[in-house]
Amino acid sequence: MERYTGVIDKYRERLPVAPQTRAVSLNEGATPLVELENLPRLLRRNVRIYAKFEGLNPTGSFKDRGMTMAVTQAVAAGARAIICASTGNTSAAAAAYAARAGIACFVLIPEGKIALGKLSQAMMHGSVVIQIRGNFDDGMRLVQEVAKTAPVNIVNSINPYRLQGQKTIAFEVIEALGDAPDYHALPVGNAGNITAHWIGYSEAVCESTDACAFCAGKCEFRKTKIATRRPIMLGYQASGAAPIVRGRPVESPETVATAIRIGNPVSWQQALAAQKESGGWFAECSDEEILRVQKLLAESEGIFCEPASATGLAGVLKDLELGRIGEGSSIVVTLTGHGLKDPDTAIAHSAKPLTVDAELPAIERVIREHLKR
Ligand SMILES: *Cc1c(COP(=O)(O)O)cnc(C)c1O
Numbered sequence: 518m519e520r521y522t523g524v525i526d527k528y529r530e531r532l533p534v535a536p537q538t539r540a541v542s543l544n545e546g547a548t549p550l551v552e553l554e555n556l557p558r559l560l561r562r563n564v565r566i567y568a569k570f571e572g573l574n575p576t577g578s579f580k581d582r583g584m585t586m587a588v589t590q591a592v593a594a595g596a597r598a599i600i601c602a603s604t605g606n607t608s609a610a611a612a613a614y615a616a617r618a619g620i621a622c623f624v625l626i627p628e629g630k631i632a633l634g635k636l637s638q639a640m641m642h643g644s645v646v647i648q649i650r651g652n653f654d655d656g657m658r659l660v661q662e663v664a665k666t667a668p669v670n671i672v673n674s675i676n677p678y679r680l681q682g683q684k685t686i687a688f689e690v691i692e693a694l695g696d697a698p699d700y701h702a703l704p705v706g707n708a709g710n711i712t713a714h715w716i717g718y719s720e721a722v723c724e725s726t727d728a729c730a731f732c733a734g735k736c737e738f739r740k741t742k743i744a745t746r747r748p749i750m751l752g753y754q755a756s757g758a759a760p761i762v763r764g765r766p767v768e769s770p771e772t773v774a775t776a777i778r779i780g781n782p783v784s785w786q787q788a789l790a791a792q793k794e795s796g797g798w799f800a801e802c803s804d805e806e807i808l809r810v811q812k813l814l815a816e817s818e819g820i821f822c823e824p825a826s827a828t829g830l831a832g833v834l835k836d837l838e839l840g841r842i843g844e845g846s847s848i849v850v851t852l853t854g855h856g857l858k859d860p861d862t863a864i865a866h867s868a869k870p871l872t873v874d875a876e877l878p879a880i881e882r883v884i885r886e887h888l889k890r
């Protein structure tokens with residue numbers, strides 16, 4: 518068997534990369550699809566829920582799949598610097614892949630509003646971190662303006678190569694299950710990822726080389742049909758940052774799920790198209806629901822995802838409760854990032870550690886009392 522070397526080498530014939538182009542890769546992708554065993558039983562639901570745990574990518578989020586493509590393409594085009602606006606994970610991925618490629622990286626982040634793990638990654642990999650007194654949407658606008666004059670390559674998801682890399686999630690799900698699931702749910706911020714999932718699923722059922730809405734005439738890299746159907750797409754937003762659910766931009770988005778704290782998504786129209794074509798829907802979850810489900814997943818299944826990532830599962834559990842998702846369904850939820858990204862939120866919402874004297878009876882008492890409960 519050949520050694521696994523990342524999504525570009527694995528899916529090269531399905532990606533807009535020339536055969537001779539060397540991939541800038543950290544062996545991202547090939548993340549586990551873990552079936553939840555305890556939650557459906559706890560909730561008394563006859564459904565199969567699978568978690569696509571993207572937290573196990575090299576920098577801890579699905580952003581690595583897009584970044585390998587964007588940085589490979591930037592390097593192939595001779596770029597010496599990349600730039601992005603970020604709620605955290607894009608900057609972590611950009612910083613790591615720029616380091617790997619030996620090019621400069623500039624990241625614009627909202628001051629005080631990114632999780633500490635993500636900030637530490639951007640700093641550690643040696644990118645230039647620029648905190649702005651503004652939110653993600655302000656940063657996105659500035660990046661687009663500065664790229665008109667400065668010699669920097671934008672690696673936000675307006676860069677089409679990002680979505681091309683991210684579409685590989687759909688291929689991996691199909692390979693693991695043998696076909697598409699009934700539903701695919703995920704959190705929605707800038708709406709690039711739901712768009713990318715839909716591109717992947719759409720290409721997986723298509724053998725045509727004609728242009729369509731998703732490939733815009735670039736079908737030369739689409740080869741074989743690997744699925745018989747596409748899933749119903751479910752996009753979930755945080756209540757304080759739910760522009761697509763409400764149908765209008767949110768001026769000052771606010772949520773504990775900082776990765777999706779976005780008021781004016783770049784891929785809004787493409788996400789709506791994916792929802793409509795798939796027969797799916799958008800819905801919202803409150804911060805309380807998001808944190809409750811993050812904890813529930815960690816305690817009942819042993820999977821620790823970041824708050825934004827729990828939004829997809831929180832939405833699914835709510836829609837199961839409401840009967841919008843039927844019994845007997847198979848559901849894949851993309852857990853977009855690792856819980857270790859945001860230790861502050863995790864610690865704030867968990868029981869405090871006990872402090873006792875370093876003596877045997879004290880430890881025995883703790884064990885006895887805990888097991889009595
Ligand atoms: C980027 C990100 C999202 C949102 O993805 P979009 O493509 O912006 O919709 C969700 N969760 C995590 C952990 C992220 O890093």
